[in-house]
Amino acid sequence: MAVQNNRLTAEEYEQRFSDIHPPFETRDAALVDANRCLFCYDAPCTKSCPTGINVPKFIKQITTDNLKGAAYTIFSSNIMGGGCAKVCPVEKLCEGACVYNLMEETAIPIARLQRYATEPAIKGQWRMFERKQRTGKKVAIIGAGPAGLSCAHALSREGVDVTIYEKEAKGGGLMTYGIAAYKVTPAFCEEEVSFITGIGGIDIRYNQELGKDILLSALQEEYDAVYLAFGVGLARQLYIPGEQLEGVVDAISFIYDIRNSGFPAVPVGDQVAVIGMGMTAIDAATQARRLGAKEVTLVYRRTQQEMPCTVAEMDIALLDGCKIIWLAAPAEIIGENGKATQLICHSVRLEEDNTGRRQPVLTDEKIVLPVDMVIKAAGQMPFEQLIYENQLHHNGGKIAVTGNGVTSINGVFAGGDCVNGGKEVVDAVQAGKEGAAAILAYLQADCHVSSSH
Amino acid sequence: MSVAVIKRIFMADISANFLGIRSPNPYWLASAPPTDKKINVLRAFEAGWGGVVWKTLGSQVKNVSSRYSSVDYNGSRVMGFNNIELISDRPLAVNLKEIAECVRLFPDRAMVVSLMADNNRESWHELIKQVEDTGAHGLELNFGCPHGMTERGMGAAVGQDPEIAARLVEWVMEAATIPVITKLTPNVHSVVPTGRAAVKAGSHALSLINTIQSVTGVDLDTFVPNPNVAGQSTFGGYCGPAVKPIALKMLTTIAQDPVTAKVPVSGIGGISTWKDAAEFMLLGATTVQVCTAAMRYGFRIIEDLCDGLNNWMDEKGFRTLDDFIGRSVPTLTSWEELDMNYHIVANINQDKCIHCGLCYISCEDGSHQAINLSYGNPYNTYTIKEEECVGCNLCKLVCPVDNCITMVEQRHGDEYLNWKEYQRRGGV
Ligand SMILES: Cc1cc2nc3c(=O)[nH]c(=O)nc-3n(C[C@H](O)[C@H](O)[C@H](O)COP(=O)(O)OP(=O)(O)OC[C@H]3O[C@@H](n4cnc5c(N)ncnc54)[C@H](O)[C@@H]3O)c2cc1C
Ligand SMILES: Cc1cc2nc3c(=O)[nH]c(=O)nc-3n(C[C@H](O)[C@H](O)[C@H](O)COP(=O)(O)O)c2cc1C
Numbered sequence: 001m002a003v004q005n006n007r008l009t010a011e012e013y014e015q016r017f018s019d020i021h022p023p024f025e026t027r028d029a030a031l032v033d034a035n036r037c038l039f040c041y042d043a044p045c046t047k048s049c050p051t052g053i054n055v056p057k058f059i060k061q062i063t064t065d066n067l068k069g070a071a072y073t074i075f076s077s078n079i080m081g082g083g084c085a086k087v088c089p090v091e092k093l094c095e096g097a098c099v100y101n102l103m104e105e106t107a108i109p110i111a112r113l114q115r116y117a118t119e120p121a122i123k124g125q126w127r128m129f130e131r132k133q134r135t136g137k138k139v140a141i142i143g144a145g146p147a148g149l150s151c152a153h154a155l156s157r158e159g160v161d162v163t164i165y166e167k168e169a170k171g172g173g174l175m176t177y178g179i180a181a182y183k184v185t186p187a188f189c190e191e192e193v194s195f196i197t198g199i200g201g202i203d204i205r206y207n208q209e210l211g212k213d214i215l216l217s218a219l220q221e222e223y224d225a226v227y228l229a230f231g232v233g234l235a236r237q238l239y240i241p242g243e244q245l246e247g248v249v250d251a252i253s254f255i256y257d258i259r260n261s262g263f264p265a266v267p268v269g270d271q272v273a274v275i276g277m278g279m280t281a282i283d284a285a286t287q288a289r290r291l292g293a294k295e296v297t298l299v300y301r302r303t304q305q306e307m308p309c310t311v312a313e314m315d316i317a318l319l320d321g322c323k324i325i326w327l328a329a330p331a332e333i334i335g336e337n338g339k340a341t342q343l344i345c346h347s348v349r350l351e352e353d354n355t356g357r358r359q360p361v362l363t364d365e366k367i368v369l370p371v372d373m374v375i376k377a378a379g380q381m382p383f384e385q386l387i388y389e390n391q392l393h394h395n396g397g398k399i400a401v402t403g404n405g406v407t408s409i410n411g412v413f414a415g416g417d418c419v420n421g422g423k424e425v426v427d428a429v430q431a432g433k434e435g436a437a438a439i440l441a442y443l444q445a446d447c448h449v450s451s452s453h
Numbered sequence: 454m455s456v457a458v459i460k461r462i463f464m465a466d467i468s469a470n471f472l473g474i475r476s477p478n479p480y481w482l483a484s485a486p487p488t489d490k491k492i493n494v495l496r497a498f499e500a501g502w503g504g505v506v507w508k509t510l511g512s513q514v515k516n517v518s519s520r521y522s523s524v525d526y527n528g529s530r531v532m533g534f535n536n537i538e539l540i541s542d543r544p545l546a547v548n549l550k551e552i553a554e555c556v557r558l559f560p561d562r563a564m565v566v567s568l569m570a571d572n573n574r575e576s577w578h579e580l581i582k583q584v585e586d587t588g589a590h591g592l593e594l595n596f597g598c599p600h601g602m603t604e605r606g607m608g609a610a611v612g613q614d615p616e617i618a619a620r621l622v623e624w625v626m627e628a629a630t631i632p633v634i635t636k637l638t639p640n641v642h643s644v645v646p647t648g649r650a651a652v653k654a655g656s657h658a659l660s661l662i663n664t665i666q667s668v669t670g671v672d673l674d675t676f677v678p679n680p681n682v683a684g685q686s687t688f689g690g691y692c693g694p695a696v697k698p699i700a701l702k703m704l705t706t707i708a709q710d711p712v713t714a715k716v717p718v719s720g721i722g723g724i725s726t727w728k729d730a731a732e733f734m735l736l737g738a739t740t741v742q743v744c745t746a747a748m749r750y751g752f753r754i755i756e757d758l759c760d761g762l763n764n765w766m767d768e769k770g771f772r773t774l775d776d777f778i779g780r781s782v783p784t785l786t787s788w789e790e791l792d793m794n795y796h797i798v799a800n801i802n803q804d805k806c807i808h809c810g811l812c813y814i815s816c817e818d819g820s821h822q823a824i825n826l827s828y829g830n831p832y833n834t835y836t837i838k839e840e841e842c843v844g845c846n847l848c849k850l851v852c853p854v855d856n857c858i859t860m861v862e863q864r865h866g867d868e869y870l871n872w873k874e875y876q877r878r879g880g881v
């Protein structure tokens with residue numbers, strides 16, 4: 001059958017891509033869990049949330065039927081608290097630190113409660129924040145992803161006028177174009193963006209790409225400060241023979257299509273190999289299965305011990321029927337008539353290097369996988385060109401910053417994936433907050449300087 | 454594989470003897486809706502209840518609709534229960550006939566009938582005569598109903614005035630030939646004066662407590678307190694788990710008073726488990742009565758009430774209830790008698806600690822700043838500053854982990870030192 005789209009019925013698509021973490025259906029159900037929360041002091045869950053949401057406080061507010069207060073507690077630390085509740089890998093964040101784990105009891109379902117508290121606010125587009133009086137300051141932001149939106153909201157609250165330049169036609173960044181379809185829907189992402197911009201003072205200009213439609217130098221002229229939040233790009237090249245064959249795709253583009261074109265339009269093979277074992281690889285593998293691929297195999301150079309994804313994520317792939325081949329390094333993709341037919345891997349042994357880190361060493365043994373599709377998901381590439389062109393200091397393509405997102409160029413700030421190389425939404429939101437704080441400090445100092453002249 | 458059949462063999466005997474009123478266990482259903490008709494009482498007996506106090510009989514009344522309300526706490530429903538019901542609203546003749554049938558069908562169970570006649574000698578005499586004809590084993594005088602009846606000069610109004618109570622008991626004793634129990638109201642400063650008056654007037658026994666006057670809450674949308682009767686409410690009677698500590702205290706004062714201590718007591722108020730019952734008995738109750746727990750969960754709770762008590766008695770080596778009834782009474786003393794040399798300090802078992810910080814914040818804001826926080830991410834470490842710890846128990850009470858915080862004895866001196874002696878020595 002080979003690579004083909006439209007494999008399933010409308011109902012099958014709907015069922016396979018339905019919400020993987022369904023919400024509480026009733027207030028009673030939410031209260032059973034909310035009431036289990038111990039209301040810890042200096043709570044480990046809060047400390048393990050990158051945005052520092054006061055978890056015990058909002059859960060307590062749920063128990064007192066103060067849902068509006070709960071929502072405010074969440075949003076005042078994390079304006080994407082609604083989306084984070086659906087996409088955060090909580091097993092390694094808040095829920096992973098919940099003290100119930102130490103009693104060997106089920107952790108409080110913090111994300112689910114967070115969703116319970118935020119959903120009405122987003123659905124109802126509650127007006128929860130007031131802008132301070134306009135300061136007359138203007139800031140340009142590149143990218144309407146989590147980092148850009150979070151920064152924009154924090155600045156707007158302080159009376160700064162924000163213009164966001166976004167190369168896509170919709171906001172949300174990878175929330176809209178990257179995250180697995182069974183975690184968030186396009187409709188939700190749109191609602192979340194309008195919830196955030198609902199505060200006013202944030203103008204998003206879509207289809208505007210930095211480096212093409214606009215230039216940093218022009219923005220520096222026009223605005224008091226610039227915040228770069230353009231994320232990272234496509235999956236890394238493998239640099240192996242056969243990479244150009246038909247059927248070899250990049251995970252980010254594959255997922256972009258799923259999120260952007262609708263499930264039936266996305267072609268998928270019968271026998272799919274996914275290279276990598278990070279979050280993106282898992283999402284590509286599970287979604288390829290759900291689109292109707294017969295066999296999906298994840299190929300990873302190291303072992304479960306070293307894999308970047310969490311066990312919970314790996315379990316999603318395993319439960320979807322994906323296979324994993326550990327200790328295999330892709331060597332070549334063989335094709336017939338220009339189409340991929342086989343993935344050849346070296347079998348790998350791990351050996352400790354002089355730093356004590358276990359490094360993969362190729363062996364002579366080969367693994368041959370029959371494939372009609374190969375999805376590359378071994379890390380994402382930074383937008384190196386943008387960074388070189390604008391002469392930003394960087395570390396291997398990641399923008400170098402000091403403290404709260406201060407770049408090597410005066411008045412230019414950065415945060416999110418483009419700085420950290422690709423973490424989670426919640427990290428990008430925090431980066432946006434910190435960037436806004438740095439920008440506000442900069443603008444204030446600036447004021448001071450000009451008034452003293 | 455053969456399955457071993459485990460037969461439960463209890464050594465302890467949990468049968469009760471209350472003034473000669475015998476029951477296979479000390480659990481009676483308190484006078485309330487579960488005991489207001491034959492089909493209820495028969496099912497209760499079938500389930501295993503030791504006895505019942507039949508719903509209070511007296512003059513004809515009528516109840517309103519919307520009668521109960523409750524207090525929920527942290528997701529637990531009905532921590533406290535409140536009602537505005539009156540005494541039995543069924544015709545007296547029907548009640549009497551049904552009581553007789555229950556006595557006949559279950560002769561081994563205690564049948565006590567609760568009474569609240571009009572305030573005159575003839576009414577009481579007439580009612581007692583009719584009830585005794587049913588074959589009932591005892592009478593309980595309802596001097597405790599806190600609502601509805603009070604306005605008519607009955608119930609709690611009687612129980613609040615020792616003189617009136619004594620007069621009524623005297624009338625009752627003139628006619629009664631079976632044991633008489635006087636049920637006390639908690640809506641007084643102390644239950645002892647009425648208890649003494651009743652005993653001096655001849656009451657064979659006491660029971661306590663009836664319900665406590667209450668307003669359980671106000672509806673924040675309608676602004677009407679609950680239960681809502683067409684936009685109004687009225688003071689109700691509070692019972693259920695929330696009232697147990699108050700009932701235990703009142704029970705103890707009765708058990709410690711030289712006059713009232715002479716008669717047996719049936720303990721009531723918030724009993725839901727065998728543990729509650731054992732506590733009432735340790736503080737002097739010969740039998741116990743249950744209302745709210747049975748209304749909430751049904752008669753089936755009797756199984757664990759008996760089973761748990763039996764197992765505990767076996768574990769403690771008690772053969773009969775008399776082995777422990779009243780055993781804890783002497784340990785409740787006045788504050789001045791407490792040993793000032795006794796000192797305990799908290800100890801946190803670091804292996805069990807889950808780092809919730811609840812001990813820290815309670816001691817910090819609620820008590821003596823005797824817990825040290827050493828920062829960690831995400832888990833702080835908490836240790837006791839022994840020199841600051843006054844041994845108040847607060848941290849141990851709030852700790853969610855069993856036996857994580859223990860109180861360790863560190864006496865200030867070897868000998869017993871009470872307040873008077875402490876003062877005599879000039880406070881050292
Ligand atoms: C497949 C995949 C799955 C993921 N799953 C999860 C998950 O389940 N949970 C989780 O928490 N995180 C997940 N992440 C990570 C998360 O999506 C990112 O960490 C987060 O979106 C980063 O936010 P950001 O704002 O820094 O960048 P982005 O979300 O990438 O936003 C950058 C924005 O900038 C725009 N842009 C880029 N270049 C330009 C330009 N030149 N000019 C103008 N605009 C530009 C982009 O179009 C985009 O809108 C996943 C990532 C991937 C790739
Ligand atoms: C709905 C209801 C009706 C009651 N009616 C009577 C009554 O008629 N006579 C009486 O003496 N006590 C009555 N009581 C009080 C109970 O007998 C008992 O003393 C009280 O509920 C405390 O016990 P508990 O905590 O187990 O419920 C009633 C209690 C309830 C809840």
Ligand code: SF4
Nearest residue numbers: 049084088093094111
């Ligand atoms: S934002 Fe994410 S990490 Fe933070 S509390 Fe919510 S679900 Fe947990």
Ligand code: SF4
Nearest residue numbers: 037038040045098099
């Ligand atoms: S650690 Fe768990 S129990 Fe403690 S406050 Fe956080 S969610 Fe509640």
